[in-house]
Amino acid sequence: MILDSPMPGDAGRGRPEPVAPAFSVLEGDVVAAAQSLLGWRLNSEVGGIVTAIEITEVEAYRGADDPASHAFRGRTDRNAVMFGPPGFLYVYRSYGLHWCANVVAARAGIASAILMRGGDIVTGRAEIEARRGRADHLTDGPGKLCQALGISGDHYGIDLADPSSMVRLEPVTAPGSMSIVAGPRIGISKAVERPWRFRRAGE
DNA sequence: TCCGCGATCCACT
DNA sequence: GTGGATCGCGGAG
Numbered sequence: 574m575i576l577d578s579p580m581p582g583d584a585g586r587g588r589p590e591p592v593a594p595a596f597s598v599l600e601g602d603v604v605a606a607a608q609s610l611l612g613w614r615l616n617s618e619v620g621g622i623v624t625a626i627e628i629t630e631v632e633a634y635r636g637a638d639d640p641a642s643h644a645f646r647g648r649t650d651r652n653a654v655m656f657g658p659p660g661f662l663y664v665y666r667s668y669g670l671h672w673c674a675n676v677v678a679a680r681a682g683i684a685s686a687i688l689m690r691g692g693d694i695v696t697g698r699a700e701i702e703a704r705r706g707r708a709d710h711l712t713d714g715p716g717k718l719c720q721a722l723g724i725s726g727d728h729y730g731i732d733l734a735d736p737s738s739m740v741r742l743e744p745v746t747a748p749g750s751m752s753i754v755a756g757p758r759i760g761i762s763k764a765v766e767r768p769w770r771f772r773r774a775g776e
Numbered sequence: 777t778c779c780g781c782g783a784t785c786c787a788c789t
Numbered sequence: 790g791t792g793g794a795t796c797g798c799g800g801a802g
Contacts (some may be wrong), residue, residue, distance in 0.1 A: 599788055632783070641783070644797095668784050669796030675783085723795070760783055772782050 593734050595744035599659035603678040603685035607633035608658075608753055608771050610676060610687055614695060614743040619723030622700045626692030626712055626722065631771040632758045634675070636684030640763035642656060644684030654730045655684040664719070664729045671716030674724050676733060676742065690715050690759070691772070 598609040601622040608631075616625045636655065643665065644655045656665050656679055661710035663675040663686050692712050694701060701721040702708050712718045719725065724740060733742040752774040757765055 634783075643783075646799080649799080665783080666797060668782060668794085669798095670794085671784050673783060690783085698789095710785090714784065758783070762782085 593660075594658045595746075596734050596742075599668065599678045601678075603633045603635050603687060604769055606678040606685075607631045607687045607769065610689075611771060611773055612745040612751060614745075615692065615722065616696075616741045616743055617722035617724065618739050619728075620699070622697065622723065624697035624700055624722050625695040626718065627695050628689055628692045630689075630691035630770070632688040632690060632771070633678075633769040634686050634688065635769075636686075639767070641758065641761040641765075641767075642684070642686070644686070648684070652684065655686050657681050660732065660734045660742070662724075662728055662731045662733055664724060664726055666726065667716060672684060672719040672725050673715040674719050674722075674728075674740075685755055688715055690770070692718060694721075705738065728737055 599606045608626055610631050613628050614625055616627060617623070634644075636642050636644040639645055643652045648656050651665065652663070654661050657677060658681045659678050661677045663677050667673050673688060675686035675688050677685070678687055684725050691714065694712060701711050704720055704723060705711050705717065708716065712721045722740070728733075731738045731740060733740060735741070748774055753771050754774050755768040756770045757768055758770045
């Protein structure tokens, strides 16, 4: 297992290798990157169980500029991965119980992240129902999505572009025809006016 | 060291 | 539609 917990001295070292072409959209502004992420697949292979969803709902969090971001007050042990290069997984615990998964965006040093809030099941529906302990409302919330795919703190900091990772992002190859609805982010008390929640029209 | 709150979920009405 | 559960994190003292 790869547990990437960058030390303070690593800050200026940059990314180890060029980001795959399709992942380069993540290097730009997180608000645009979040919209690009809709339709991508999130593949998981945790505990030998293969599951996958197609991302249908996301929220953008823009580090130092965004009071609602976990990185707004600067770097801590918990949010360190957000300050690194894009394409890595930021996982945090919510309300002491649930795990929530984010894709790190923007260049190293700009702490942005995209929260994955919902998706359509592509692979492993039966396994997901077993993990969730129910047959409905399987992936329609960030905590549910993590439970469905078996994502937890064990996966903090993994490379979502690495084919050997247990959790991987698979870019959509034919973007553009999808219409996107923007709205306010859910469950926050600061910067509530920013319409940085995006979902596919009709969801 | 302590205290308040939160990027949520679920059962119940 | 609403309210309770539940505990890790960060800021204050």
